[in-house]
Amino acid sequence: MRGESITGKSDRQRVVPVLVPMPAERPYSYSVPDGMAVVAGSIVRVPLGPREVAGIVWDGETEEIEARRLRPISQMFDCPPVCEDMRRFVDWVAAYTLSPPGLVARMILRAPEAFDPEPWIDGLQLTEARPDRMTEARGRILELASNGLAWTRSGLAHAAGVSLSVVDGLKAQGIFAETLIPPRPVVTQPDPTYAAPDLTMDQEVAASHLRESAVSAKYSATLIDGVTGSGKTEVYFEAVAAAIEAGRQVLILLPEIALTQAFLARFHDRFGTKPAEWHSDLPPRMREKVWRQVAEGTVRVVAGARSALFLPFNELGLIVVDEEHDPAYKQEDRVFYNARDMAVVRAHIGGFPVMLASATPSVESQVNVAQGRYERVHLPSRFAEAAMPEIRAIDMRRAPPARGSFLSPPLISAVQETLEKGEQSLLFLNRRGYAPLTLCRVCGHRFQCPDCSSWLVEHRFRGQLVCHHCGHHEKRPEACPECGTFDHLVACGPGVERIAEEVVGHFPEARTIVLSSDLLGGVKRMRLEFEAVAKGEADIVIGTQLVAKGHNFPNMTLVGVVDADLGLANGDPRAAERTFQLLSQVTGRAGRTGKKSVGLLQTYQPDHPVMRAIVSGDSESFYDREIAERERSALPPFGRLASLIVSADTRADSEGHARQLRRVALPASDIAVLGPAEAPLAVVGGRHRFRLLLHGDRKSDMQGYLRRLLADAPKARGSVRVQVDIDPQSFL
Ligand code: ADP
Numbered sequence: 001m002r003g004e005s006i007t008g009k010s011d012r013q014r015v016v017p018v019l020v021p022m023p024a025e026r027p028y029s030y031s032v033p034d035g036m037a038v039v040a041g042s043i044v045r046v047p048l049g050p051r052e053v054a055g056i057v058w059d060g061e062t063e064e065i066e067a068r069r070l071r072p073i074s075q076m077f078d079c080p081p082v083c084e085d086m087r088r089f090v091d092w093v094a095a096y097t098l099s100p101p102g103l104v105a106r107m108i109l110r111a112p113e114a115f116d117p118e119p120w121i122d123g124l125q126l127t128e129a130r131p132d133r134m135t136e137a138r139g140r141i142l143e144l145a146s147n148g149l150a151w152t153r154s155g156l157a158h159a160a161g162v163s164l165s166v167v168d169g170l171k172a173q174g175i176f177a178e179t180l181i182p183p184r185p186v187v188t189q190p191d192p193t194y195a196a197p198d199l200t201m202d203q204e205v206a207a208s209h210l211r212e213s214a215v216s217a218k219y220s221a222t223l224i225d226g227v228t229g230s231g232k233t234e235v236y237f238e239a240v241a242a243a244i245e246a247g248r249q250v251l252i253l254l255p256e257i258a259l260t261q262a263f264l265a266r267f268h269d270r271f272g273t274k275p276a277e278w279h280s281d282l283p284p285r286m287r288e289k290v291w292r293q294v295a296e297g298t299v300r301v302v303a304g305a306r307s308a309l310f311l312p313f314n315e316l317g318l319i320v321v322d323e324e325h326d327p328a329y330k331q332e333d334r335v336f337y338n339a340r341d342m343a344v345v346r347a348h349i350g351g352f353p354v355m356l357a358s359a360t361p362s363v364e365s366q367v368n369v370a371q372g373r374y375e376r377v378h379l380p381s382r383f384a385e386a387a388m389p390e391i392r393a394i395d396m397r398r399a400p401p402a403r404g405s406f407l408s409p410p411l412i413s414a415v416q417e418t419l420e421k422g423e424q425s426l427l428f429l430n431r432r433g434y435a436p437l438t439l440c441r442v443c444g445h446r447f448q449c450p451d452c453s454s455w456l457v458e459h460r461f462r463g464q465l466v467c468h469h470c471g472h473h474e475k476r477p478e479a480c481p482e483c484g485t486f487d488h489l490v491a492c493g494p495g496v497e498r499i500a501e502e503v504v505g506h507f508p509e510a511r512t513i514v515l516s517s518d519l520l521g522g523v524k525r526m527r528l529e530f531e532a533v534a535k536g537e538a539d540i541v542i543g544t545q546l547v548a549k550g551h552n553f554p555n556m557t558l559v560g561v562v563d564a565d566l567g568l569a570n571g572d573p574r575a576a577e578r579t580f581q582l583l584s585q586v587t588g589r590a591g592r593t594g595k596k597s598v599g600l601l602q603t604y605q606p607d608h609p610v611m612r613a614i615v616s617g618d619s620e621s622f623y624d625r626e627i628a629e630r631e632r633s634a635l636p637p638f639g640r641l642a643s644l645i646v647s648a649d650t651r652a653d654s655e656g657h658a659r660q661l662r663r664v665a666l667p668a669s670d671i672a673v674l675g676p677a678e679a680p681l682a683v684v685g686g687r688h689r690f691r692l693l694l695h696g697d698r699k700s701d702m703q704g705y706l707r708r709l710l711a712d713a714p715k716a717r718g719s720v721r722v723q724v725d726i727d728p729q730s731f732l
């Protein structure tokens with residue numbers, strides 16, 4: 001067993017701290033029954049009130065507790081202990097995000113069935129005996145089974161192409177002995193030498209730097225910065241190879257929707273096997289297997305979404321964060337954390353390198369490079385002959401779409417030309433459904449979610465009105481519920497379904513497909529659709545940001561952005577940066593294989609700095625401006641932000657508590673408290689929301705300030721909840 005042992009307080013009874021997966025501020029004390037060899041990190045089952053829960057034996061002193069209240073650990077699981085680095089990581093994340101450590105530990109304990117070892121599988125092993133008579137089917141079985149290995153009953157029957165009864169017949173004659181087969185690894189071992197690429201000169205310079213970091217077994221943070229298609233993936237795979245060779249485990253983090261078949265296939269091409277996957281769509285049995293095999297070290301490489309950061313690695317030696325700028329790395333549920341930033345912390349604690357890759361790095365990471373905290377490798381151009389698409393803005397004031405439509409004449413002709421060349425077009429609109437608002441033309445009634453302050457989005461394909469915040473859905477009625485008039489409901493504004501309708505009107509012969517997360521059939525279906533598009537089985541793709549990430553569509557030479565201004569005007573300090581990143585990424589889908597390609601942006605603000613930067617390809621001056629602007633207003637990373645989000649069943653309770661928080665906030669020279677203000681999304685899921693924003697100097701002790709504020713505040717009573725969001729990304 002790894003880990004260090006804990007000495008108890010008395011010789012009689014050993015008492016240890018156990019962190020339980022509850023909003024507990026500190027570990028609880030439990031006694032260790034005689035003969036139970038727990039160490040720090042052991043996963044145990046403990047009584048908690050009337051229930052039993054899984055917890056992790058923690059470090060440090062135990063709290064004094066009356067002997068009669070002390071309860072024993074009920075069971076120690078046969079599972080590798082959670083390593084010291086991981087325990088320090090949990091403590092760190094809890095302190096930084098102001099979350100109870102128990103809730104952070106809970107993120108490790110997400111696969112309870114995996115705490116017990118995987119069962120061995122019943123198998124059959126050939127004996128010396130021979131059957132009474134031979135048949136062709138029996139012959140085939142014996143031939144296969146004579147390879148000396150153990151087979152499962154069904155595996156053998158399947159491989160030999162015979163029915164189970166033939167296998168059973170042989171077994172009855174003593175031809176097979178029963179045996180047990182160890183659980184099968186979820187993936188075979190990646191081979192770092194399987195298919196090493198021929199790198200270009202630029203790539204080789206970058207790769208050798210990364211390889212060196214990977215084998216150094218020291219903390220370092222490196223930004224891999226290069227346009228889409230420059231070979232960032234190819235290059236960081238070299239670091240992955242080096243880390244595997246050095247006997248370390250590797251974690252590649254991707255935004256959930258970038259964890260595509262295309263990515264897994266690339267990995268397979270390079271290493272001869274797929275990485276183990278970790279994301280929300282993994283079937284439960286698979287989750288448990290991956291968790292267990294990561295803990296045991298059978299799995300060497302995981303490609304996962306942000307929660308993979310809490311997998312129980314024991315030999316982690318490299319983390320790659322691909323698309324490091326992506327807002328999907330921020331979790332805004334229970335424990336609010338940014339997986340990109342926490343990956344850097346994890347690497348620091350573990351003493352190993354972390355690599356952040358992006359074609360459009362976050363302002364934060366660029367400043368970290370500029371100030372010498374991160375190293376940087378740069379890939380200046382696309383691989384081989386692939387040229388960047390030519391980008392142009394379409395000024396919608398000069399080339400307006402026809403009444404009731406959303407595609408301008410220049411974009412329609414560009415699609416027409418692309419069709420004629422037999423190439424593919426992508427029309428991008430980051431809005432699911434048919435229309436973002438439905439209203440009654442007679443009385444003006446607008447369809448709003450009963451539980452949120454947001455409009456219901458029409459999904460015409462499903463015949464429903466849907467709330468994108470809480471999931472509430474209702475059938476689209478035929479008459480207005482307010483005035484009762486029939487057939488006078490109108491859809492306002494476009495979603496992808498509506499654009500598809502318009503496209504079919506213009507190009508009825510073309511093969512058109514809508515790709516958004518509303519596709520029925522889940523990830524499997526989605527992967528098939530993407531493969532079909534990549535193989536050229538669609539002429540026009542209409543998609544949300546789902547298509548913007550990670551896919552390689554070789555024949556796609558036109559990308560049209562239906563509403564490039566969407567997202568610029570939402571009061572978010574990162575709005576310009578985010579729009580720039582999204583538009584770069586989307587237009588970067590075009591021309592990945594050398595064909596001449598075009599990106600067209602429909603915009604009402606062609607002179608906006610974001611549009612200018614995208615059109616000119618001059619990202620550097622855009623970032624320079626953006627960074628200067630942040631510095632001037634002391635916004636991150638030149639200052640610190642934190643939000644307090646108060647919610648309650650009634651508006652009065654929520655506002656009242658928010659005001660009380662404000663009242664107890666002490667004046668500070670380096671932290672300003674703004675608000676409370678009603679949140680832009682004032683009601684979500686029936687809860688009324690108020691926000692306070694804390695704005696501090698770069699060196700301010702935001703956590704310390706908040707801790708005192710929350711301690712001084714009156715206890716949240718009734719339905720009132722207070723959520724802390726350090727480094728907020730969303731201000732809704
Ligand atoms: P990025 O991650 O920067 O978008 P990729 O690593 O995906 O770039 O590379 C873009 C495309 O070019 C991929 O299809 C990749 O296989 C190919 N490619 C890049 N570098 C090489 C190389 N040295 N040899 C062969 N193919 C390469």
Ligand code: ZN
Pocket residue numbers: 449450451452467468469470471472685
């Ligand atoms: Zn709702």
